[in-house]
Amino acid sequence: MPCRRAETGPREWIDRGRTLRFTFEGRSYEGHPGDTITSALLANGVSLLGRSFKYHRPRGAFSLANHDVNALFCTPQDTHIRGDVTPLVEGMDVRPVNVRGGLDNDRDRHLDRLGRFMPVGFYYKAFHRPKALFPYWERAIRKRAGLGRVDLDWTPDRRAKRHAHCDALVVGAGPTGLTAALDLADNGCSVVLVDENPHPGASFDYAHAGDETALAHRDALIASVHAHPAITLHTRAVALGHYADHLVPIATPDGIIKVRARGVLLATGVIEQPAVFHNNDRPGVMLASGAQRLLHRFGVAACRRAIMVVANGEGYAAALDLHAAGIEIAAIADMGTPKSQIPAARLLAAGIPVHRDHAVHAAHGESAVEAATLAPVGADGHCDLARAHRVPCDGIFMSVGWAPAGQLLYQAGGRLRYDDTLAMPVPESWPDTVVPAGRLNGVFDLDCQYEDARDAAARLRAALAGEPVPAVADHRDRVSHGAAWPIVAHAQSRNFVDLDEDIQLKDLEQAAREGFDNIELLKRFSTVGMGPSQGKHANQNAIRILARIRDQGIDATGTTTARPMFHPVRLEDLAGRRLRPTRRSPLHDAHAELGARFMDAGAWLRPAWYGAAGERAEAIAAEVRAVREAVGLIDVSTLGKIEVVGPDAARLLEAAYTLRAADLSVGAGRYALMVDESGVVVDDGLIARLGPEHFFVTASSGHAAATRRELTREAAIGAFEAWVVDRTSQLGSITIAGPRSRDLLAPLTDVDLDRKAFKGGIRTGHVCGQPARVLRAAFVDRVGFEVHADVAATRLIWARLMDDGAALGVRAFGVEAQRVLRLEMGHIIVGQDTDGLTDPFEAAMAGAVHFDKPVFIGRGALALLAERTQRRLVAFTLPADADTPLPRESHLVIEDGEIAGRVTSIAHSPTLGHAIGFAMVDTALADSERALTLRVDDGVLVRATRAATPFVARRGKRAQPESRS
Amino acid sequence: MKRIDCPEIGPRPIDEFTYGGEVRRPPQADADTAALADYVFNRAGAPGVLREWWHHDPSGRWFVLERDTRTDTVLRSIPITEVAHAVPTR
Structure with missing residues (x-):
């Protein structure tokens, strides 16, 4: 039985002057600061620390070096705590893992006797037939599998990396x-x-x-x-x-x-590597270095009377060391230590008997070591049992290799x-x-x-x-430091190669017999080395066993890959602290005052809608109505805002976008699509000309950096004399939309908003006395203006628009209303109505592709795709009185029982009183005028009528340029 | 490669860069469909020395770096003018 020694070691880690109290399985114990959970339990005479993974065999301390995966513990807060290295803390409530009803009387301990019915690969071979019973087995196995229990109320402790x-x-x-x-x-x-x-x-x-x-x-x-x-x-x-x-x-x-x-x-x-013999997993069987760590760091004697099995000088040094500390070394079984490494005289003086060419054939005892059988052993690991003898002991220490x-x-x-x-x-x-x-x-x-x-x-x-590296001077030892075959056969097996996964010698032999005789296959079939210690005590012996079965060398047998992490690491530490900036619009505080409900839009926080928490649908509908009937304001500061300047500015934009830009007159603007080389739509926005060598370009929110990057690269490739400046963070932007928007904005600006003078494009002037640019915008309503100004001016302009607009019925609207409004207008959102394969023809935007210029990114692909469109975006409506559930985005379009497309956008239109949407469908279906059949949850089919866009009635001519956010 | 030893701005962590792919010359405007498809969809992927676009995000600069993918080391930086090609306008 282990115990704390009275004498203080010269370099021990524990502070004997202070006492810590803790409980294990509800019983109270005492330890010292500096103790680990394991050392404190051993000091209290507790040597049964855990149950093994598969057979629920009793297990104890083994290495005291962060490899003791059979002595894992949990506390109410945490699990998979490695007792051999985790410091004891005052008041700790320590419990074992993988037991039902306590360590001593674990209700699963009978599994050990059923072991012969659970050979290696047993899980792969059993349980999947009959198929109907598999769920039952799965539940039963899942209940048994795994070691600890995760506390779902765990409080994260996210430390920054x-x-x-x-x-x-x-x-x-x-x-x-x-x-x-x-x-x-x-x-x-x-x-x-x-x-x-x-x-x-x-x-x-x-x-x-x-x-x-x-x-x-x-x-x-x-x-x-x-x-x-x-x-x-x-x-x-x-x-x-x-x-x-x-x-x-x-x-x-x-x-x-x-x-x-x-x-x-x-x-x-x-x-240090273990010897493999019958019951080599009993509490009390330890690595010699583990017993030394226990002794010198924690002042704990691992047992009173030990048998040692050694194959190197370190084993003898350990024997004398432990002997000097008062542990009786009853006998040493020597598995082949070079004679020069055996300190015969000191052993004689200490009275320690040495049995050359002997092994420990078996350990005895039910839940702790009580005796060991020593027997002469041959090079093949077979013992001469006729000459075996049994020695009472309460510990077995192994020093057979590294x-x-x-x-x-x-x-x-x-x-x-x-x-x-x-x-x-x-x-x-x-x-x-x-x-x-x-x-x-x-x-x-x-x-x-x-x-x-x-x-x-x-x-x-x-x-x-950077100097020449000197040759390696060889300081390696020239004597053996381990047994070539520290493995002893036993008729009753239970000679464990891998303590993590309960793998015995016969399991590896059988796996090899079944054809898994390559080291990687052997590992995966038998699971050797796949437990929490990742084979740190198992792999070397497993390779030896396979090498002997295959009759080949160790190097020819190979080794498995040692991937990171070296030891398990807490997931919260791998996650670290979330260091992701949140971008706030310059109008953020104004939104908060208006009761905005914010949502994440990429890195940005944007108002989703404004109003009380329980009134989401009503608030969005009211925002939509305000835009359609009066005037609404939306903060579009998240819009990418890029300026392109230089003699080649127009050439650069023509090369990067699908549209003509050189023919734009100053003040004019045009909807712009950017595609990649395969013709897939990557971004859209507006290009407007501020001067002969000066363009203003908008990009989708969240895509500004990428668009600037691509424009810059295109400028470099084409050796264009043009400079690209991302002004997204410098400028705030507000869209004023709705029939009364002109009435609201006109008195505040020196830009002529007259519908004849300002049909589309961009104007430079002042708004509320602040320098600003005004663009026509038709994304959410037929009548709309976008005001761009520096951030301070934007705050001032927003406040003035809200104040002056009160009489007109102005209302701030959020992203949710914007999505409904743009859908009513029949406008797509790149990334929602398009995916990673959508070209402009599929998105029904052939008009934005200008083939009358010789070169632009994706031109070659688009020229081919124009003829081969396989699917196309179509608009649909649902009847107002439908009692079927409203389809959602990504619900499928079914035609003749086959999938013919999917819904990309759908919303209830407050203006029209029924649902409207877009679907991307096969060309054949798109070309026909047939109604769409949408399959919603649970296979319910819903009929949708085809519609033209815009969904809302035109109130005159449609404004040309539009930009979107 | 966790760090790019850029010959122009010194060693920087790779997370400061955006990868821009291999430097490739687009086919002529009158190239046939097979050549175009090859350019758009096929990459050699063979180990060797590649010229690649790397965008340094904090400074907003593109670099063309020659990288040996076998050793994952940057060999040198190529002036962008060397990989530029005239874009016809009309």
């Missing part, structure tokens, strides 16, 4: 990382040093805890790092992945820091190869600016790690300085 720039990013603050960071900083580099632990030191703190020289050097290194002005140290900071141009996002408790480095030095170290934490190196384009001597992969090649060092690089000796760190730092510095 931060940015950092440095010459060198050093990942890992152990012996290698600390040394390298200092070397780089001492030589003029700005350095960011990150480590996932709360304190720098890494393997110093547990693997070298008994080495006074090493610890003195550790303290000096850390002090120098803290004192160095060129080093920024982040702890509890996980380097999530390596992206292009050395972008490495770092997850910290305060959110993500996006570090852009010129070079990266990886001192990410190694991940895997490099090479994920970031791999993502940066580095390659690893399997080193048969070290029995682990080592880096083979890497970019000059992403350099591995230390144990990641196969360097195990502490002094060699310092050397390797300085050597790697020197090579990185040379690469950053």
Whole structure:
């Protein structure tokens, strides 16, 4: 049983002077600041921490290194909390995940005995027949699957992403990382040093805890790092992945820091790998390095009497270390440590028996380790059970090999190869600016790690300085650090390769037998390495197993891809804080005073309508009536406003738009369409001529930047002497529309609004004494004017129009009324009535395409499309007294039982008293005069009568130019 | 590529740029339908050195950058006059 030791360790993380109270499964416990959830529970003698994913087997602590995915916890607020690294907090209410009715009596624990009925690939093979039962199985499986429960009332904590720039990013603050960071900083580099632990030191703190020289050097290194002005140290900071141009996002408790480095030095170290034997998942079976972390960081003895299975010198060092701390090492089963690495004399002195060429064949005990069977083992992993013996113990520690934490190196384009001597992969090649060092690089000796760190730092510095990169000096160890085959067969299986997903040796063998004998297929079929730890303890053994089945080398077997993120990261941290500007019109405050209901229109906030919350439909209808019967005002400041100036201004516009512009006289304007090279409509607006070399161009709201961009590019391509200026933010715009609009505007302006003098186009003058441009606008009503002035003048003009208009019945109207009004007028909205494939002929705007000019964007495509229109926009109306539901946009048009089109716009017209709309339909149907059949929700069919536009009766001649917002 | 090392304005984050596609010369006005369709719809997509339009949004400038798509590195900036072509008016 684990317990907290009385003696204080020299570098331990906990503060024994203070006590934290917390509960687990409702029972109260105490821990100390600096404890993790797991260390605090173990200190209280609680070793059963979780249940496994598939079989609900009892599980406990394993690595204490952020890989303990069988000891996940939840609190009322949060789930999937990794107990091995999550700090204990006062008052924490900790619960297990994936159990029903408590850890001890989990109602799903019987699943373990049903295991033989759930072989690998079982989910793919069962449950889909008979088909009718699948929903039942799906519900049952979904209920069991997954680990935690998401709190839907969760309060988001959206921290802004931060940015950092440095010459060198050093990942890992152990012996290698600390040394390298200092070397780089001492030589003029700005350095960011990150480590996932709360304190720098890494393997110093547990693997070298008994080495006074090493610890003195550790303290000096850390002090120098803290004192160095060129080093920024982040702890509890996980380097999530390596992206292009050395972008490495770092997850910290305060959110993500996006570090852009010129070079990266990886001192990410190694991940200890487990041995595979029967019941190797019982609480009490741990990695030796995990037991050392527990001891030296948290002062917790993982057990009282341990068996160790080792295959390297580190295992013996750990045995002596744990022995010195008072844990009895009952026996060591040695799976092939080189003789030179066995400290025979010290073991003898400590009274620790060593069984050479032995393995742990099985662990015993129901919910905790009670004994282990040791047996001689052959190279094939089969034990000689005739010579087996059973040893009582309450812990089994494994030190049988390592895997490099090479994920970031791999993502940066580095390659690893399997080193048969070290029995682990080592880096083979890497970019000059992403350099591995230390144990990641196969360097195990502490002094060699310092050397390797300085050597790697020197090579990185040379690469950053653009100098020739020195040759790599080999500091790698030349003795084995792991077993080539740490895997022991057992008649009853339950020898787990992957603890995340409950994958046993036989599962991988069976998957390979069924033909999934490629590493990527094996992974996907068996799910090995697909759990929360992403195979950090499973992949290396899985590759060994497959290599042996295929009778090929480890490198020939290959490896799966290590994609970001290195550890799971909170989604709220990935999302960061929403940094999206909201654009407000210069008239925003005036709208708010009028009771505007705002809506998002791209980046802009625009009034949707004005009035009380519950009176939406009435308010919109009243706004529409005001425009039709008197006068209305709408803020169209969101309209893109672009000026094109220069001797070639007309030529530029002719090249960019489908219409003629050169023949416009000063003051005249014309509706303008912009298409792309395939002839698809991308924008529309108005082009008006202010002078011989000066044009005013409007663009759809939200499209101004793109239109300016395209005009600028077209000017560059054509070498036109023309300049394009986006004035959208400088100018406010108001549309005055309705039969009384002339009466309202005329007294306020020096522009002659007489219908004969100002049929269309643009005038420059004053409105309310302010310099302004006035355009004719017919988008929402036959009679309309658009006033553009600078933002301060726009506020003044709006206020005056509202005041003076009161007597005329003026009313501000919003986007909703505008959509109805333009529909009544028969005008389309690009992007609503057109889609990403619509050409001008389909949009019934052939008149806006002027083929009498030799070149413009899309001319070639349009010349072909003019003859081949396959669908066309048509107008329709619905009877006023229809008791069928009102169709909505994107409802289908049905002809002879087939889809013949879709509704693009539809609205109830307050002016006409019935619904009107546009539909994009097949040409054959458009050419016929047949009524449309619209299919609304639930398959109900509605008949719509064809109509001509404008829907509202003409009151005289239609104004020519129009611009829209 | 998370950063564009623009030879003219220095290294800038890629989110400051809008991609404008490969620099391509439109076919002559009298080109046949196949040539036109090829120009409108087909892109080689083969790895290699491409000349591409990149618009730097904060400064409102277009750049024509030569990029090696195999290494995702910008090799040089091409003066726009080099890719300009006269647009006939009549």
